[in-house]
Each structure stands twice: as C-alpha cells, then as structure tokens.
Amino acid sequence: MPVAISGLTTDPQSVVAGNVERLAVSALIVAVVLAARYLTRRLKRRDDELSSTRRLLLSTSVAAVTAAGAIALIGVWDRSGALLEAVRSAAIADQLSNVVLAVVLLAIAYAVTDFFGGVIHEVGAESASISDHQQEVILRITQLSVYTAALLVIVGLFTDNVGGLLVGAGFLGIVVGMAARQTLGAVLAGFVLMFSRPFEVGDWVEVGDHEGTVTEISIMSTRLRSFDGEMVTLPNDDVRAGSIVDRSRRNRLRIEIEVGVDYDTDIDRAAEVIESAVADVDDVAEMPEPNAVTKRFADSAVVLGLRYWIRNPSMRKRWRTQTAAMSAMKSALEAEGILIPFPQQTLSARAEGASGPQLDASVEERASVRGGDRGTDADGTTDDGGDGDATDGDASGGSDR
Template sequence: ARSEMCIRDRFLTGRLKHGDRDLTSTQRLLLSATVGVATAVGALTLIAVWDRSGALFKAAQSALTANQVSNVVLAVILLAIAYALTDFLGGVIREIGAESASISQHQQEVILRVTQLTVYTSAILAVVGLFTENVGSLLVGAGFLGIVVGMAARQTLGAILAGFVLMFSRPFEVGDWVEIGDHEGTVTEISIMSTRIRSFDGEVITMPNDDVRSGSIVDRSRRNRLRIEVEVGVDYDTDVERAAAVVEAAAADVEDVAEMPEPNAVTKRFDDSAVVLGLRYWIRNPSMRKRWRTQTAAMNAMKDALEDEGIVIPFPQQTLSARAEGASGPQLDASVEGRAATRDGSASAGDGGSEDADDGGSVSASDGGSEGDGR
C-alpha cells in the first residue's frame, strides 16, 4: 500500500509540474492570485479558530489611530502588483519571441530586464510617496547615498553598467561561439552582472561583465561562416602550381567545406626542406566540433591526393658519416664507432689496442664511401 501511495504521489507531482510548464502567462497570473486569496482565507480561518480576532482588532485599531495601516496595505499591494506584472509581461515577451523569428533570445533578455527595472522603480517610488509628502528631498538624500554606495561598490556597479552596455550594443548573442580573453566557448547566458560561457571541455565559465567589456571579443558565429587554413610542405623539386591545384581539388571534395568561396592554396614561405603551401577554405554554420572534423578530413584528403600524384611531402632527415683517421672533418665518437663495429661483427680489443676490421666491416660514408675503423 505504501508503494502504491508513493507511485501515486510521484505521478500527481509529475503531472502538476508538467501542467505548470504548459500554462500560459495569463493562467500563471490567475493561479498566483488564487493561491494568494486561498492563503489569506486560510490565515483568517486560523485566526477565528484560535480566537485571536480580539487581539488582531486591537492591533488594527491602534494602527488606524496612527493612520499607517492603510499605507502599509497599499505598499504591499503595489509590490505584489509589480511582481505579478513583471511575471506576466515576462511570459508575454517569451511567447512573442517564440512565435516571432525576428526577436532573438538576446533581445528578449534586454526587453525583459528593462521592463523589470521600469516596473520595480515605479512601484518603489509609489511606495515611498505613501509614507512621505516631500519626495523630492528624499530623492536628493537617496542621490547622496547612492554616490557613497557607488564609491564603495564601484566594481559591482561597473559590472551592472557593463551588462546594460552588452545588452544594447550586442557584440555577441546567446548561442554564439566566442573567444573572450583567454576563454573560448558557447555563450549560454547574458545577465546584468555576468556572462556565462560553456567551454568545449564542458566547463561553465562565469565572467563579470566589466571584464568582458574591457577585453577583446572574437565572435566566430557572427557572419555564419568561418575560414580555416591548414599548411602543407612540398619538395623543392615539385611544381608548386600543380601541388596547389591538387590540394585545392582534394579540399573541395570534403564534406562541410563551402563551395563558395572555393578553396584556395597560396605559397606562404620557404622552409629549410620544403615550400610551404597554405590551404584556405570556408565552412558554414561554424562550431568547434565542425571545425576540427573538417580540418582533419581536409588534411587526410590532402595527404592522400599528394601521394597519389607522386608529390613528396619532405621531412627533416639526418645522415651519419664516418671518416678515416687523419682525415679532416667530424669524427664519430667511441660509442657510435662501437655500435658500428658491433653491427659489422667486429670485437673491441680494449682501451689501448684495436684490431683492423675486415673488408666487410667498414662503414660507408654518405658523401663518397670513405672507410672507418671499427673500435
């Protein structure tokens, strides 16, 4: 029986949560008002049951004598209306944004924050006006207090101001692939105080908005396309124009590489052992995953195409040579000579003496084949 009750409770809870997600803004507002009325009725019922109405009436009578209870009630009502109105308007803004493709999520956040600030500021000024007639002097005092608080919390206020600047200037939007300073990832949230980025390692990075504004911002999603460049070296004996045509054709057949602009290979520099070509191509709807996937596929296709055409991709090589005693030039050290003698089947005779290697035990030099001793 207990398990059946648990299952029933979980089912009802899930249904209520699912139903709450499906409610419209008007329905949520009506539900909030109903809950408030039910709470008030329940409180009055408890007061009647506990027979505390007399004490409550005396407290209300003393408050009426001071002529403040009505102002308190009005202040509470005004704040409740402001909260309900911002919640209702927030739902309306989200619904309009969901139905209209012309309003981005970033613009929805800007409109929602400005609406909340306007409604709450108006409500607070109205509440202050209930308790004092000289609102002007109060505002002047609040201005001086704001200066003092601003000096003490200038970093926080700077982040708030930078948040509004980011919301209106729109250097990036939610969902963009950006690089801000030393951090790179996808923007997940832009608030008044901070900006959140999800890195490609799964980390969530929260950056104060003043740091975001003071640093450099690179948005790789703004133009909805991204150019990528990879380098490859070819031998000096290779026809460079032919090699460039081969890598361009190989990159054009790679998936996710944009047809226009076409892939383009340029000669970049001369290295010690190769002429370096830079292949430049574009991808649409860029993301970090697509970038690395396309770059890997392009490099593999370039390597296969160059091998099929017989074009050599050079790499650094080192040649070891041995010279006879008395000859000018570099000599092999004892360890190298010993390894060479071991490979040729010679035996070391000790520190002082050595045996002459036979004809098959000499080490050929790369520059003409001078013979060396095996020690």
Template sequence: MLVALQSVGDVTITIDRILITIAVVVGVFLIKRGVKRLRRSKEGDLSSMTNLLVSTLIAGVTASGVFVLIATWGLSPALQQASEGLDLGAQVANIILSIIVLGGAYALTDFLGQIIKEVAKEQDAIGQHEREMLHRSVQVGIYTVSGLIVLGLFTDNLGGLFVGAGFLGIVVGMAARQTLGAVLAGFVLMFSRPFEVGDWVVIGENEGTVTDITIVNTRIQSFDGEYVMIPNDVVSGTPIVNRTRRGRLRTEVEVGIDYDVDPDRAAQVAKDAAETVDRVLDRPEPQVIHKRFDDSAIVLGVRFWITNPTSRRRVKTQTAVISAIRSAFETNGIKIPFPQRELMARNEAGGFRLTEQTSNAEADRETEPDEKRQGPIETSPHGGEQ
C-alpha cells in the same frame, strides 16, 4: 535575608529561562535539519501535498518556539504596548492597499513580459539578450513606482526620505562601483549587440559558446566543458572575436611537399582534394598558397570556408581535408617529407685535412709485420738474443 533569598530566586529563574531558550532553539534547529535531510533523501519521491504539509509543520514548530520564548521572558506586555503604539487598526487599510499595489505590479510585469516575449518572436532584430534586458528594465521601472506609492501611504515626508536615500545611494555606489559598472556595461552590450546567445566567441583569453547574458555578467561554455562567467565591464573593455556572426568561417591546414616536387602541381592537387570534402563551401572556393621554405619542405597553406561555424564542425572539416590531401598526394606520387638534415664538410684555413696519400701511408703502416715495426735483433757475446 529576604533580599538574599530573592536574589537567589531571580538567578534561578534567569538560569531556567536560559535553559528553556537553549532547548527551544536547539529543538527547532534539529527539527528543521531533520526535515531537510528527509527531503534530500526522498527527493523526487514526495508529492506536492506532502511537501506543503511538511512546510506547514516547520512553520508551526517555529511559531510555537517563538511563542514559548515570548512567554518565557515575559515579553507579552511589551509587545502589546508596541502594537498599541503602532495603531494597527488605522493602518489596516494602508496595508491592504499596499498588498494590492504590489500584487498588481507583479501581475503587470508578468503580463508585459509575455507581450515582450511574443513580440520578440516576430522580430528578428530582438534577440534573447535584448528581450531579457527589456523585461528587466520594465520590472525595475514598475517596482520603483509601486515602491514609491507604498511609501507614500505610510509617510508624508517623502522629501526627507529621498534625501536619505540619496546619501545611501552615494555610499552604495562607492562600495559597489564595480557592480554598477558591470550593470551599465550590460545595457551597452544590449544596444551594441556584439554577440548573442549561442554564438562562438573569443573574449580575451576565453573562447567558447555564449550560454547566457545577464545584466551583470556574460556566461560562456568553453570547448573543454568549463563554464566561465565574465563581468560585463570586462567584456565591454576587451576585444571580442565573433566567429558566428557572418554565418561562415575560413580555416586553414598546412602541408609540406618535397623540394623535388613541382609546387604548382602539388597546390592544384591539394585544392582538388579539398573541394571533394562535403563541408567545404564551393563559393568562395578553396585556395592554396605557397607559404614558406621550411627546413625539409615547401609549406603550402590550404584555405577553405565552412558554413554555420562551430568548433566541432571546424575540427571535423579540417580532419576530412587532411585525409583527402594525404590520399591525393599518395595517388599522384607527391612526397610529404620527414624532417631531415644534410651534413657537408668544408676546408678551413689554418687546419688540416686527410689526403689520399696520407691515408694510404697510414694503411701500409697498419699492415706491416711485427718484426719490421720492432727493428733489428741484437745478439749478445754468449750467443743469446738481447
């Protein structure tokens, strides 16, 4: 009987603990969710001090919930025993030294980042991409050394640790070989420098302006306003067209002229019209070539150069050149023909054709009176028509 009552009491206590745990977890979750909604609704209206107090409140509520759960499940003796086994008193110095080392590493990377930034401003050979990659490489190196120092403070068997890290590195490398390939390709792009931030490029089927180059991917903004992220390993393995590198770009518009027009005269008129556009460079000067015989016109190609090429500048210049050529052709009486077709008949063996004699006979037959076409009228013996 006593054993049964004790079992019932244990079950009741366990149920109470589960209910308290659920209540604490749900309460902390609802408080954090409510605070998050409040911040979102008051975004920009809350001061820095208010945000700090709210964060402190959330941290306090979470810590209180943890302490309640520890007391509810009776975990205090177990935690005390674990802390005694760690010998925290002997590790305090190592913990403080580790914090100092990591803080010094953070300060050193920030200091070196500022130096790299100042040096890059004075050197045209170091662009934004190279500066970013160099800063990240310095950060990785400093944090790696700092991590090894911190590990050395807490363990004496770094060799075994390195062996385990080596196996872990192999596993991670096999699982993330594509990401690692993109990282290596990022370093290759840093040294080869096929493009920089702000360049107008064509990478495979993507065309736009480079907005950012990271160690993993390259980001471009298309002319439709879309942002495209391309992994660096794809970039390094794809033909790249940089239309900004030389500082100038040649473009072309086509115009058709009538076959009755002298093509050399029309070409000279088109060239003079292109030279009047402000955005067209004088050197190299515009050039007009005879491209092909089209169905309804002789097609001329008007080629010209623009400086500081961008898609917007190219479109505006093409529009201005087309308007100038059209006005010049109208002034000089040069016709730009519409698409047209010419139909011609020919004699075919084994067929038939209409001649003038046959046509006249058919016309006479159409004009004969009805009586002639009907023939003579016969009469019956009774005097009536039959």
C-alpha cells in the same frame, strides 16, 4: 482574561489563535504556489517538444496561480482595503501589514515579469525578426520597469514624503556608489553591452583568454559555454574593457591548414589537388572557393596554406571541418604520389664485444676520411693520437689508404 479597550473586549487567546490560523493558511497558499511553479518548470525541462502555445499556456497558468495566491494572502490578512488605501494615499499605520503588502507586491512583480518573459521568448521563437539578443534586452527593460514601479508603491506604503525619501536615497546612492564602484561599473557595462551589441546570445566569441558560445547577457555578467562544456562567468566591466573577437558576426569564418610537400613536387599541381579535395568536404562553403597559397620554404618541405570558409561558424563545426579537410588532403596527396616530408633520423648500434665506446663501421670510416689528428698505421691500425688503445682496422671497418 479578557481585556476591555475603548468599550471592546479582546481575548488574547483568541487573538493568538487567529494569528496562528492565518499563518498556517498563508504557509499553505505559499506552498501551493511554489509547488505549481516547480511542477511547471519540470514539465518544461522534461518535455522539450512542447509547442509554443502550450508553453505560453503553462506560463500564463503559473502567473495566474501566483497572482491568485497573492490575492488570497491579502484576503487572509484582511488587507484588501488597506492596499487600495495605500495605493491612493501611500499611508498605512500598521508596519507589519506594510511588510506583508511589500512581500505581496514583490511576488506580483515577479509573476508579471515571469509572464512577460514567457511571452517574449515564445514570440521570439515564432518570429525570425527578433533575435535572442533583442529578446534579452526587451526582457531586462521589462523587469527593470516592473520592479521600479513595485518599489515606488512599496516606498509609498511606508512614508508620505516620497520626494524627500528619494532625495535622501540620492545622497545614499552617492555613498554606496563610491563604496561599490566595481559592482555599479558591471551594471552600467551590462546596459552598454545590451544596447551596443558587440555580440549577441548564441555568438561564438573570444573574450581575453576565454572562448565559447554566449549563453546569457545579464546586467551583472556574461556567460560563455566553452567547447569542453564549461560555463564561464565574466563580469561585464571586464568584458567591456577587454578585446572581443566575434567569429559569428559575419556568419562565415575562414580557416587555414598548413601542409608541406617535397621540394621535387610540382607546387601548382599540389595546390590543385588539395583545393579539389577540400572543396568536396561537407560544410565547406562553395564561395569563396578553397584557395591554396605558398607560405614558406621549410627545412625539408615547401609549406602550402589551404584556406577555406565555413557558413554559420561554431566551435564544433570548425573542428569537424578541419578534421575532415586534413583527412581529405592526406588521401588526395597519397593518391597522386605526392610526398609529405617529415624529419628522419638514423640510429646505429655499438659493435658487439667492444671494450669501449665504438662507432658503427660507416661512421668510423667517415671519421677517418675527415682526418684531423687521427692517423692510420701501415699495418691497418688506427691511432687516436692520445693515450687510448689502438683499434684494429679490420674490426673497426677502417681501410688502408
């Protein structure tokens, strides 16, 4: 039944039908935008050989489709004039429209940051003067600026007194800050890490008990990829509070391998042999040259330490060169007839047919020579000096003295 309001006639059924139609069209627009973004990401991941220009075009296309979808949503809901008025006066009466506009603005902000992210990465890929760490810093600052501007506009949609709202937000921020000190500490530590640059994306670092290659430095956390392929996520406040070892900062790393040689070996000659062997290994730096030093006197060997350097160090290069260097050192020492001592142990079996525990003949003989309260009778039998049975000297290998 039509309802008359201020001289106008409104049919509830037509209003409901119109809203349903708008919702259906809005859902279709959102589906198209999401499908375009999904297909673009799959294309980038599957085709790693895409040129920088094509990747930039894809990012631009996705941003354009997202922006077009946002504009279409504004047109479907007849809010274009309201948006302009909101930007000018920051006053809109219809709260539902405000929510729709806020979502649209956030979508536009996301599209803009995604577009700038693609541009930054493509420019960094073509220019060697911009490192991965600098790209991350520029991207985070861009995201913060765009989202801050979008949030200010959204706040203006819901209230005229933006200043008073900001003051209230300040007090609320104090309360939230007290309740979320750890989270805010991680955020602040993230900015400190980005600007102080104790390490960069791609560096091989050791943070506390974790070691790996830095893959991402975000506002909240830092991600490492370990040698085993594990992804380790560390809160930025923990990273900042602990010790950080960066093995990639100087673009070179010294590695030491210890090897023992026999005491009868000419130490200088052994050092020359292993130095020459390691110098021919791939990825070992020519300067500084490999250098062998005497470390210590061990129980059965003189321990030498072979030190060499690698350029552009990484975990894989370290283990690869260390394996090749150890193999080359062993082969070179064997070729020169230089022994690598190792502990040896000789085991003796019990005499067959013995009624009790008996030692090997040579061990028994040494024991009889040492003496003690053991004696040897004139007939060649050995007396244990106790209640034990006598053992025939011929069977035990003992000799009359």
